[in-house]
Each structure stands twice: as C-alpha cells, then as structure tokens.
Amino acid sequence: MTDVKHMKWWGWGVEGVGFHHEDKPAFAPFVKKAVGLDVWQPAGEQPSFEDLDVPASQAPASLVQGLAAIVGEKQVVTDDLERVIHTYGKSIRDLMRVRAGILPRVPDVVVYPADEAESQRIVALAAQEDAVIIPFGGGSNISGSLEPEKGETRPVVSLDMGRQRRLLELDEGSGLARIQAGALGPDLEKQLNDRGWTIGHFPDSFTHSSLGGWVATRSSGAQSDKYGDIADIARGMRLVRPDGIAEIRAIPSASTGPSVREMIVGSEGRLGVISEVTVQVHRRPEERQIQAYFFPSFSAGLKAMHEISESDASPSITRVSDARESGFSLATSKESKGLSGAAQKGLMAFLKKRGWNLDELALSFIGYEGSPSHVRYQKRIVGKIVRKHGGLGVGAGPGALYDQKKFDTPYLRDFLLDRGAAADVSETAAPWSKLQDVYDTVVKAANGAYDSIGVSGWIMCHLSHSYRSGACLYFTFAFVTGEDKIAEYDVVKSAIQQSFIDAGGTLSHHHGVGVEHALWMEQDISPEGVAIMRGLLESADPQRILNPGKIITDVRVPEAR
Amino acid sequence: MTDVKHMKWWGWGVEGVGFHHEDKPAFAPFVKKAVGLDVWQPAGEQPSFEDLDVPASQAPASLVQGLAAIVGEKQVVTDDLERVIHTYGKSIRDLMRVRAGILPRVPDVVVYPADEAESQRIVALAAQEDAVIIPFGGGSNISGSLEPEKGETRPVVSLDMGRQRRLLELDEGSGLARIQAGALGPDLEKQLNDRGWTIGHFPDSFTHSSLGGWVATRSSGAQSDKYGDIADIARGMRLVRPDGIAEIRAIPSASTGPSVREMIVGSEGRLGVISEVTVQVHRRPEERQIQAYFFPSFSAGLKAMHEISESDASPSITRVSDARESGFSLATSKESKGLSGAAQKGLMAFLKKRGWNLDELALSFIGYEGSPSHVRYQKRIVGKIVRKHGGLGVGAGPGALYDQKKFDTPYLRDFLLDRGAAADVSETAAPWSKLQDVYDTVVKAANGAYDSIGVSGWIMCHLSHSYRSGACLYFTFAFVTGEDKIAEYDVVKSAIQQSFIDAGGTLSHHHGVGVEHALWMEQDISPEGVAIMRGLLESADPQRILNPGKIITDVRVPEAR
Missing domain, CATH: 3.30.300.330 (GMP Synthetase; Chain A, domain 3)
Structure with missing residues (x-):
C-alpha cells in the first residue's frame, strides 16, 4: 500500500484537526443571529465509512496487472477507502454527497506513479485498454473536476501525483524552478525556502493543493496581485499525453501562435496529465507586512482598492470585506488576539464618535513586500488613498492574525x-x-x-x-x-x-x-467560444479518455477515426 | 474605389518618405566599414508597377457580386495594384519578392467591410462559396502571415479592416476601451489621447500596424515592460467566424478552462477575423522620461537589466544595445542632435580616460513613467544598479531622440x-x-x-x-x-x-x-504541443478557409464531414 497521505474522506484537512468555537466567544452569538443556528448543540456523529455502500471496482485484471507492471504492486490500490477518497474533491456538495454515501461512480483503481516516465506508460496503457484517466493532486478541488462521469462504463483510473513532489532544478540566474506537479504547497515552498526562494502563490487551499492542480484549474493565491496568477507564474510545463510528452519550455514571452501554454493552464486533465511545471520564483523579500485598515463602507473600500490598482504602488495583497464578512471576521477572532476584546471595543467607540455607522464597517488588509524602503514607499501611497476614501489604518496586528489563520477557514x-x-x-x-x-x-x-x-x-x-x-x-x-x-x-x-x-x-x-x-460556459465565453474550446478538447482526446465531461459538459463522442 | 490608404506596394511607409543619410555624416563611413557598401552610389531605379506580371483575378462573378451586395460595389476591388498590395507583408523577403515580380498567388479580390456585421456576412459568404479569407490590417507583418498559399485553387479574399478604426466605447471606470480592430496605432492613440488616455502599446511598426494585427500576431511594444504585451493588454475580443461571433468579454482574470482569449491572440486569422478588441488603457502619465546610459560592455548591460527586472523599480522601457548596434546608433545620429559631434567626442575622451574600451561600449535606454515622485524613485533604484555594473547616466538627450525616431527605422x-x-x-x-x-x-x-x-x-x-x-x-x-x-x-x-x-x-x-x-514550431513547442495546436486550428476551421497554411505549415485537409 502506498504511503501517500490524503485528507479525510468526509471532510477537509487531516484527521484530528477541526474548527473550534469555544475560544471565540463572539462566534456562537454571531451565528445565532445570522442564520438562527445554535452552534452549542451537539454535533452530528462523525460519518462512518462502514455505512457507505461502495460500488466494487470494475477494473479488469489486465489493467490492474498492467499498472502493477509499471509502478509496482504497492502503488496500485483498489480498496474502497482509497477509491472513495479519489471520487470527489472538497466542495460542500462533494462533502454532502460522500457523507450521504452518494457514490454513483467511483474510480476503479488508484495508481501512484513515481515519475513522469511511469505516468507516460500509465496513460499509454489507459489508451490501449480504453480506460479513463483522472489526474489527482491534493484533492482539494471544489468545482467537480475530479469525479468520474456518472454513466462511465469504461474502467476509471485515478492517477495520483502524490509521489512526485520534488524540486528538480532551480535556475537561480533566471528565478525559474522546475518542480514535479504533485508537490503540495508546503512541499514546494519548503524546498524553495531552504534555498532562499519563494513561489509567492498562496491559495486558501495551499496546505492541501498541488502545483499541478493549481495549473490545471487556473488558481490564484493570496499574493497574486504582486506575483501573478498561476497562469503568469507557470512559465514552462510538461504534459503527459497518450503518444508522448508535450513540452512547453520556460520562455518569458513568445509570439508562437495561439498559446499552448495557456491551453494547458486550466485544462483540468482534459489534455493530459501535467507532470512538471517550471515556475517563476522570487528571492524571499527582505520585508513582508500585512496592514489592516477600516473603511466606513464596502463601497468606500472598493473605491480605494480601485485607486490603489491605478496608483504607483504594487501591493502583494489587496483585500476588503463587506460589512457582513467584517462582522464575521471580528466575531471569529480569538479573545486574546487581534482586534478583539477591549481594544476592539475602544476602537469601535472611537469610530462611532467620528460618525461611522459600525454596521457598515469594512475590514481591509493590504500586503507589502520588498526592501524596507519599498515597503515604506508603498505604504505612504496607499495610506494617502485610504484616507481619501475615509479609511483608517489599524496596524499590523489583525493582518498578522489573518496571515496565520488563512489556511484554516475550510x-x-x-x-x-x-x-x-x-x-x-x-x-x-x-x-x-x-x-x-x-x-x-x-x-x-x-x-x-x-x-x-x-x-x-x-x-x-x-x-x-x-x-x-x-x-x-x-x-x-x-x-x-x-x-x-x-x-x-x-x-x-x-x-x-x-x-x-x-x-x-x-x-x-x-x-x-x-x-x-x-x-454557464456558453453564457460566459459565448457559444462560438465554447465551440472553439470544444474543438481543442475533442481533437486532443479523440478516444475521450482524459477526464471526460469536465469544463464542457455535453462533449460529443467523435466518430471513430 | 475605396479610400483606405496603404503603404507603398514596394516598400515601407508612405510615398515620398524615406531614409536619408546626407544629414548623418558618420553613416556612410560606418556602412562602408561594416559591410563594404558605398551608400553614396546611385540608388537603383524605383521599381515600376508596370513591369510586374500580375496574375489575373480568379474570383468568380458570384463571389464578387455577393461581396458587392454586402459592402457596396465601391468597397470590392479587383484591380492589380490593390491585389498586389494585399499579397505580402513587409519583411525584406516580401519586399525582394514583390520588387522582383514574384507573385505566385495574389488575392483575387479585396473587400472593405464597414463594420462587424458586414465582416460576418463576408465570412459566411466565403464559407458558402468555398473561398479563402485572409484578414488584412496595416499590412506591416514580417512573418509571412498575409500571403495566400502558393497552390491555392479556391478564390482568395483579402478582408481589409481599414474602414473599421473607431474607438467604440471607453469605460473610464475600469480603463477599458473597445476599439475596432482595423484601427492603426495613430488612429487609436489619437482617439484615446483626446480623452486623456493611452494604450501604452508602441511597436516599431506603430504607424502602419493595426490593433487586430497586434492581437493576431502577439505583438509587443516599446513600453511593454510596464504595460504588458498585447496578450496582457487585450482583455476582451470579438472574432468573426463562419457561423457567428465568438465573444470573449473583458474580464480581468478568469479560470474558465483553457483560455480561448489566449487562443485568439496569436491566431493570425486562422480562427476567424478579429473584429473588435477591448484593451486596457491608462491615463496619460504625469511624467515620461527616457534616460540614456552607457555600459562598458553589452554583458554588463545585460546584467544590469536583469537586476533591474528583479528590483522594486518597474521602468516602462529597458533597452541595451550591443557594441555594434551602439556604434550604429551613434553613427546614424544627426550632426546637430543627441550625442553626436563635439559632445560625443568629449564624452568618449572622458570614458577612454576612465579605462573604457570604446569598441565595447553599450548604449542603453531606460524609460520611466508615473508621477514625478515615482519617476524619481525609480531612477534612484535604477541609477544604483547601473553604477554597480560600471554604467554611467548620460542624460535625457539621446533618449528623446530615440523616442522621436523609433518609428522611422523600417x-x-x-x-x-x-x-x-x-x-x-x-x-x-x-x-x-x-x-x-x-x-x-x-x-x-x-x-x-x-x-x-x-x-x-x-x-x-x-x-x-x-x-x-x-x-x-x-x-x-x-x-x-x-x-x-x-x-x-x-x-x-x-x-x-x-x-x-x-x-x-x-x-x-x-x-x-x-x-x-x-x-521551427515543433522544435519550439514540441511535436505534441504542435499536435494540440493543430487540433485546435483544424477543428475550428474544418473547411480550411481561414488563412490556411499559417503557423503550422503542413496542416492536413481534414476528411469531409
């Protein structure tokens, strides 16, 4: 049995870690008022895996044996728990379904290739055996990108990238790091940090999402304002396809026709298995600050963020919450931390005196990175804009708290x-x-x-x-x-x-x-836009074995070629 | 006859404008030394259009009449001069061929739609008549994106966007301008400038290239360091296809699968006719400076540019020439301008005294934009880096000259x-x-x-x-x-x-x-990468009427569907 670890089958994160409200006194009254829910009520029982009715694996012996011949028996898994873990991502819809035992189609086999060469042989075998391949990174997806199609009659293979987590090469002269796509956020960030570098990509799912998953779903992170979305960060990539590897070298910019790089980004497994990504990395900044600001309303906050985006400042984070979310944030602060307790009360009294309607208060975080003088320079520009829109700086305390807790929200x-x-x-x-x-x-x-x-x-x-x-x-x-x-x-x-x-x-x-x-794809990018994308996806996968049914639902099976 | 103006059929730019060396005394000796050419020799005779043997138009009457029914007779042109102008772009290979009368395949008809609706009807008619459509903007292309395929037996229509040059809509609240794709650089920049905005996109071809052409070929401009390449600037677009319009709305960033926007960018007419583009625009900067610097070698200049790219500065232009180009630039300065004459001699003597090898001297331009304080801030950061690499600031004079002459080089x-x-x-x-x-x-x-x-x-x-x-x-x-x-x-x-x-x-x-x-496409983006792109292009144009043969040469005609 592989030793790759996964999240709970029924929820987010690792066993034994969860959200607690007992140390956040304002939370229970807040929820009671917001939706009438009493969070002090006893929780329902933890779902029991024994209660699930898991469909048996339909993987033919030839496929399982073929996979074992490639990766070794230990790395081919057909047991129920593993297969259920690989059935869904972690949207609330996924969690509701898996807890309720709604499992219309479960992958038949999970395989853990050690490297790209093994992935290549697996995908080629799948093509030969007419099996479906669904790539699996951290399993944190919340858009339904991982589930097999309901009526899929062919064997379904979940290709888990969990053994491919290494930084393969760091070009310090260009700030380019070649990393295996199975690396989770902490894996790759640690390997980069050890050498003084950072990727600067921190989605909320960071702890449990993978580089390949970020690319496959066009992820953004908390600091994308400065470092770019993953579409900007991912400069080069290698994609495993049935007949070979598509390799896009890490070129800073190119005019070589429609961008295949930008076709692979967002492809959600439909063009192949993303195997390696060469990402733009940065030396860890000398200084890093997240400052909190209050605005008298969400509208004022939006206007300030707009003006900041037009200004000469380039903060790493621009975030402003509406009144409801600001209230929620203040209510989930721990008694002893951030802006809670007495300090919060004092500040609120001050704002009230200044004529603010506290029910409209909007909490904002702005992040700054760079040399100390650059951080000062930007803070000065931002400070002016904040004041112009009636806002008020409230220091680095809440920002530090936000920074520290941001991965716990799920x-x-x-x-x-x-x-x-x-x-x-x-x-x-x-x-x-x-x-x-x-x-x-x-x-x-x-x-x-x-x-x-x-x-x-x-x-x-x-x-x-x-x-x-x-x-x-x-x-x-x-x-x-x-x-x-x-x-x-x-x-x-x-x-x-x-x-x-x-x-x-x-x-x-x-x-x-x-x-x-x-x-909603046709409404978003127009029916003709979807037609262009459909042509891409169908022509790249005439056998329809690469995570079929995702992005465009009604993909037609092309006539045999 | 349409009143859309074009460049010379045999060369760059407008009639009566050309390069002169008489006012640049160092030019003739420079060229003599560089390649042994005497530029004082009498020029060859200007090519005569009468000498060309232009193949007759093969457009069937049904097509010409059909086009006239859409756009009016005046806007359908089959005369030889117009057809030759639309045969090639302006690469030196194009110029050598057209001057020599090498015209294996000339478009059969040139059509000038007034708007998108007319373009749509033209493309639909072409599909119906099995005619090839080649979109034509300013005609400045130098990669062979405009020429009909040599053996093309079907009628070839050059769809000239020259009547569609208007700024249609300016969303000042977002800095987004919707502009007709036929607008040349000066057209759109003037319309934007009149309202206080700029696109910030200035390729060397600016005067004679179009917005649609920039998008179709993935253009970059002189200030792309700050404003981005056209792939960044073009946020939304409308693409005329045989069955309708593909519309990508101007969304700042999206995770809606493989990017169709990034498929249209660089598509060189193979996905359809780019009709409108919504571009990111900017308020004209308070201050704009181009400073010149000298480096003791090109290598030192490269290292400095690298360090600037990693720094907290974000200049609009970073440019450094090797020793040969630096020598050429100094040799093409007019006697009275920039760094020529006595001032140049004095500076050179000074550098020599400081131990520079003047044969290795590298000339650099760095551009700054923004508020006066931001320009100062950036110049300070850049100045430090330049000095670290042994460079020397030589003021704004040569930069102003470069800025003013940059569109004349062709x-x-x-x-x-x-x-x-x-x-x-x-x-x-x-x-x-x-x-x-x-x-x-x-x-x-x-x-x-x-x-x-x-x-x-x-x-x-x-x-x-x-x-x-x-x-x-x-x-x-x-x-x-x-x-x-x-x-x-x-x-x-x-x-x-x-x-x-x-x-x-x-x-x-x-x-x-x-x-x-x-x-070289397979060597650049790998055979599997080309296969993905081929699938996109073929599936989007099964009839193979949209500028066939470009980007990927050996496109196979798909089997009839």
Whole structure:
C-alpha cells in the first residue's frame, strides 16, 4: 500500500484537526443571529465509512496487472477507502454527497506513479485498454473536476501525483524552478525556502493543493496581485499525453501562435496529465507586512482598492470585506488576539464618535513586500488613498492574525455541516465599473434563493484580488439545511452563478469549471467560444479518455477515426 | 474605389518618405566599414508597377457580386495594384519578392467591410462559396502571415479592416476601451489621447500596424515592460467566424478552462477575423522620461537589466544595445542632435580616460513613467544598479531622440535594398541565464551563414524587453546581396532562427509565426504541443478557409464531414 497521505474522506484537512468555537466567544452569538443556528448543540456523529455502500471496482485484471507492471504492486490500490477518497474533491456538495454515501461512480483503481516516465506508460496503457484517466493532486478541488462521469462504463483510473513532489532544478540566474506537479504547497515552498526562494502563490487551499492542480484549474493565491496568477507564474510545463510528452519550455514571452501554454493552464486533465511545471520564483523579500485598515463602507473600500490598482504602488495583497464578512471576521477572532476584546471595543467607540455607522464597517488588509524602503514607499501611497476614501489604518496586528489563520477557514465548513448548515464559496471577477452591481446582484440573488426554498441563509463577500481593469469578488454563503440539502444547495449555488453572469462577471475567477460551473460556459465565453474550446478538447482526446465531461459538459463522442 | 490608404506596394511607409543619410555624416563611413557598401552610389531605379506580371483575378462573378451586395460595389476591388498590395507583408523577403515580380498567388479580390456585421456576412459568404479569407490590417507583418498559399485553387479574399478604426466605447471606470480592430496605432492613440488616455502599446511598426494585427500576431511594444504585451493588454475580443461571433468579454482574470482569449491572440486569422478588441488603457502619465546610459560592455548591460527586472523599480522601457548596434546608433545620429559631434567626442575622451574600451561600449535606454515622485524613485533604484555594473547616466538627450525616431527605422531597409543590400530583423526571448549564450550563438551562426554564401554581412542586437524570468533579444542583420538574394537571405535567416532554438530561445518573441517561422514550431513547442495546436486550428476551421497554411505549415485537409 502506498504511503501517500490524503485528507479525510468526509471532510477537509487531516484527521484530528477541526474548527473550534469555544475560544471565540463572539462566534456562537454571531451565528445565532445570522442564520438562527445554535452552534452549542451537539454535533452530528462523525460519518462512518462502514455505512457507505461502495460500488466494487470494475477494473479488469489486465489493467490492474498492467499498472502493477509499471509502478509496482504497492502503488496500485483498489480498496474502497482509497477509491472513495479519489471520487470527489472538497466542495460542500462533494462533502454532502460522500457523507450521504452518494457514490454513483467511483474510480476503479488508484495508481501512484513515481515519475513522469511511469505516468507516460500509465496513460499509454489507459489508451490501449480504453480506460479513463483522472489526474489527482491534493484533492482539494471544489468545482467537480475530479469525479468520474456518472454513466462511465469504461474502467476509471485515478492517477495520483502524490509521489512526485520534488524540486528538480532551480535556475537561480533566471528565478525559474522546475518542480514535479504533485508537490503540495508546503512541499514546494519548503524546498524553495531552504534555498532562499519563494513561489509567492498562496491559495486558501495551499496546505492541501498541488502545483499541478493549481495549473490545471487556473488558481490564484493570496499574493497574486504582486506575483501573478498561476497562469503568469507557470512559465514552462510538461504534459503527459497518450503518444508522448508535450513540452512547453520556460520562455518569458513568445509570439508562437495561439498559446499552448495557456491551453494547458486550466485544462483540468482534459489534455493530459501535467507532470512538471517550471515556475517563476522570487528571492524571499527582505520585508513582508500585512496592514489592516477600516473603511466606513464596502463601497468606500472598493473605491480605494480601485485607486490603489491605478496608483504607483504594487501591493502583494489587496483585500476588503463587506460589512457582513467584517462582522464575521471580528466575531471569529480569538479573545486574546487581534482586534478583539477591549481594544476592539475602544476602537469601535472611537469610530462611532467620528460618525461611522459600525454596521457598515469594512475590514481591509493590504500586503507589502520588498526592501524596507519599498515597503515604506508603498505604504505612504496607499495610506494617502485610504484616507481619501475615509479609511483608517489599524496596524499590523489583525493582518498578522489573518496571515496565520488563512489556511484554516475550510475547516469551518465541516464544523457547520456537522451542525445542520451548509457553507460554501463562489467567486467571480469583473471590471471595476461593474463590481458594485455584481455585488448587489449576487446578494439579492442569494437571498432570493434562500427565500424561494424557505431556508435561513447568509452571504458575505470580500474583494480578494485587484487587477488594473477589475477585481475578484469572493462570496461565502451558508444556510441552515432542510429536508434535501443537496437540492437546496443547488438552488442557491445556481442563483449565485447565474447572477455573476447577469451582472457582467465571469463564472469563476480561480476555482476552475469542472462540472459545477460548466452549465454557464456558453453564457460566459459565448457559444462560438465554447465551440472553439470544444474543438481543442475533442481533437486532443479523440478516444475521450482524459477526464471526460469536465469544463464542457455535453462533449460529443467523435466518430471513430 | 475605396479610400483606405496603404503603404507603398514596394516598400515601407508612405510615398515620398524615406531614409536619408546626407544629414548623418558618420553613416556612410560606418556602412562602408561594416559591410563594404558605398551608400553614396546611385540608388537603383524605383521599381515600376508596370513591369510586374500580375496574375489575373480568379474570383468568380458570384463571389464578387455577393461581396458587392454586402459592402457596396465601391468597397470590392479587383484591380492589380490593390491585389498586389494585399499579397505580402513587409519583411525584406516580401519586399525582394514583390520588387522582383514574384507573385505566385495574389488575392483575387479585396473587400472593405464597414463594420462587424458586414465582416460576418463576408465570412459566411466565403464559407458558402468555398473561398479563402485572409484578414488584412496595416499590412506591416514580417512573418509571412498575409500571403495566400502558393497552390491555392479556391478564390482568395483579402478582408481589409481599414474602414473599421473607431474607438467604440471607453469605460473610464475600469480603463477599458473597445476599439475596432482595423484601427492603426495613430488612429487609436489619437482617439484615446483626446480623452486623456493611452494604450501604452508602441511597436516599431506603430504607424502602419493595426490593433487586430497586434492581437493576431502577439505583438509587443516599446513600453511593454510596464504595460504588458498585447496578450496582457487585450482583455476582451470579438472574432468573426463562419457561423457567428465568438465573444470573449473583458474580464480581468478568469479560470474558465483553457483560455480561448489566449487562443485568439496569436491566431493570425486562422480562427476567424478579429473584429473588435477591448484593451486596457491608462491615463496619460504625469511624467515620461527616457534616460540614456552607457555600459562598458553589452554583458554588463545585460546584467544590469536583469537586476533591474528583479528590483522594486518597474521602468516602462529597458533597452541595451550591443557594441555594434551602439556604434550604429551613434553613427546614424544627426550632426546637430543627441550625442553626436563635439559632445560625443568629449564624452568618449572622458570614458577612454576612465579605462573604457570604446569598441565595447553599450548604449542603453531606460524609460520611466508615473508621477514625478515615482519617476524619481525609480531612477534612484535604477541609477544604483547601473553604477554597480560600471554604467554611467548620460542624460535625457539621446533618449528623446530615440523616442522621436523609433518609428522611422523600417525605412532604412528600402534604402539599403535600393543599393544592393538586404537588412531584416529577427527576435527571440529566453531566460536570463541563457541570454549571453543565445547572443553568442546567434552572432556566430549569422557570421557562419555569411561565410558559407560568401557575402559581406553584419549583425547587431539589443535587449528590447525585460521580464522577471528573461528578456527579448532583437537582432538586426544586413548583408550585401549577391546573385540570388532571396536564397542568400533564406540561408542567413534560417541560421539565425535555428540558433535561437539551439541556444534555448523561442523562434519569435513578438513578430508571430506566419510561414517564415513555421518550420521551427515543433522544435519550439514540441511535436505534441504542435499536435494540440493543430487540433485546435483544424477543428475550428474544418473547411480550411481561414488563412490556411499559417503557423503550422503542413496542416492536413481534414476528411469531409
């Protein structure tokens, strides 16, 4: 049996780690007020794997033996737990399904290649055996990019990249690192840090997501404002295909036709298995600060972020939360940390005296990196803009707390699910001129959806990334589930996705498409745009064995060639 | 007859404008020494259009009438001059061929749609009539992206975008401008400037190249270091296809699968006709400076540019010339301007005294934009780095001259062609760690090629764009032509392109692929990479009517569907 470790089959993260509210006194009253949920109620029982009815593996012996001949018997796994772990990602929809034992199609076999050569032989074998290949990195996907198609009659192989986590080469003269695609965030960051470098890519899923997964889903990270999205960071890549390796060398910029690099980025396994990525890396900055600011309203915060994006400053992080999320953040602070307790009370009293409506308060974080003088220079520019929009700097304390806790948020979803509530996230990006309308439209749509199904719901938002022409709005929504929580979730999620498009946003800024967002692709990039993409995906995989059904749902099986 | 104006059929730019050396006293001796050419010799006669043997138009009456029904008779042109103008771009190979009357396949008809709706009807008609569509912008292409395939038996329509040059919409709240793709640089920049904005995209071809052409060939401009390549600037686009319009909305960043936006960028007409582009624009900067610096060698200059790219400064231009190009630049200065004459002599004496080898001197330009304080801030950072690498600031004079003359360089090629020499350019990009080797390899390859064909040749180079991980090296080469100048050119050009790849560079940083660079595509992006791209192009154009044969040469005609 392989020794690659995975997240819990039923939830986020590692066994024994979870969200706790006992040390956050404001949390329980906050949730009670927000959605009427009593978080002090005893949690439901932890799901038992024994209760699941796992379909048997349909892998033919020839396939299993063929795989074992490539990677060794230990690295070919057909047991139920492993196969269930590889069935879904970690969206709340995935968690609800796996906890409920809804497993219409489970991979038949999980294989752990040691290197690219083994991956290549596996993909070639799959082509020969007419088996489906679904690449698997950290398993943190929340767009349905990992699940086999429901009616798939061919054997399904989950190709787990968990043994390929090494930094292979560091070109210090160019700041380019060639890294195996199975490396999780901490794996690669540690190997880079040890040599004085950083990738500067920190998605919320960082601890449990892989480099290959970031590329496959067009990920962004907390510091993408400065370091770029993964589409910018990933300069070169190697993609395992049935007939060989597609290699895009790490060239800083090229005019060699339609960008194949940008076809592989976001391909979610449909063009092949991303095996290695050469990423832009940076020497660790001399100084790194995250400063917190308060704005009198979310609108004022948005305007300030816009002006910062047009300014001569180039902060690493620009983030501002709406009033609801700001309230939530303050409520989840620990008693002893950040802006809670007495300090918070004092500050609030001061703001009230200055005429602020505290119900509208918007919490913001701005990150700065570089030499000490560059950090000072940028803070000065930003400070001026913040003040112009009525904002106020509140120091580095809350920022440090945010920085330290940012990877823990996903655990909250399991905590709520254990107590009868579903929480998930959806994010979009739109031009600055449309952002306020996107925000208003989405909030209205979510609340309309809650009303229509008669549940008590909540939606909050922050601007998470700024670009010169627009920004990403990141929504978190939660509701107390009723009879049929998956159907309820679908109503809410659909309303939010549709409202993104209706208000001029994209259906996803950095979570990918998978099957969850595929329905809106024609509305997002137009039917003719989808036709172009369909042509790419179908022509690159005439046998339809490379993670079929993702990104574009109704892919037609091409006639035999 | 349409009133859209074009460049000379036999050369660059407008009639009556050309390169003159009489006011540049150092030029003639420089050329004499470099390649043994006497530029005082009388120029050859201006080519006469009467001497050309232009193949007759093969457009069937049904097609011509159909086009006239769409755009009006005035905008459908089949006369020889118009058709010849639309046969080639302006590479030196194009100019040599057209001057020699080598016209194996000339478009049969040129059509000037007034708007997107007319373009749409034209493309649909072409599909119906089985005619080839080649989109035409400013006609400045130098990669062979405009010529019809030699053996094309179907009618060929050149779709000229020259009547579609308007700024359609300016979203000042987001800095996004929707512009018709036929707008030439000056058209769109003027419309933007009038409202206080700039696109910040200034390729050397600016005066005679179009927005659609920039996107179709993945152009970069002089200020791309700051504003990005056209792939970054072009946020949204509309593409006319036989069955409708593919519309990519201007979203700041999206994770909606393989990027169709990045498939259209660089597509050179093979996916359809780019009709409108929504570009990122910027308020005109308060201050704009181009400072000149001298380095004791090109290597020192490269090292400084690398360090600048890693620094906290973000200049708009980073440019450094090798010793040969620096000598050439100083030799083409007018007596009264820039660093020529007495001032130059004095400076050189000073440097010599400081121990510089003046034969190795490398001239550099760095551009700064932003608020006055930001310009100062950046200059301080850059100044320190320049000094660290032994460089010296020489003020804004030469920079102003460069800025003013940068669009005139292409005229020099006609001047030389008139006098028995061929000059052209090739550019590449590579990681910083490989740049010196790319440079050495290319110079050696070019000189080897000159030797092998027994011509007297010259090659010079500048770094034209910096990125975090590497840079663009831009080579200009010239030689005194012998018996068969096109064959000689092909030997030299091929040697240079092959050396790009051999040393780890790309075959083109910003001139596109066309047919001139297509041979090296498999070496650049790997055979499997080309296979993916081929699938995209073939599936998007099963009828093979959209500028066939470009980017990938051996595109197979797919079986009838």
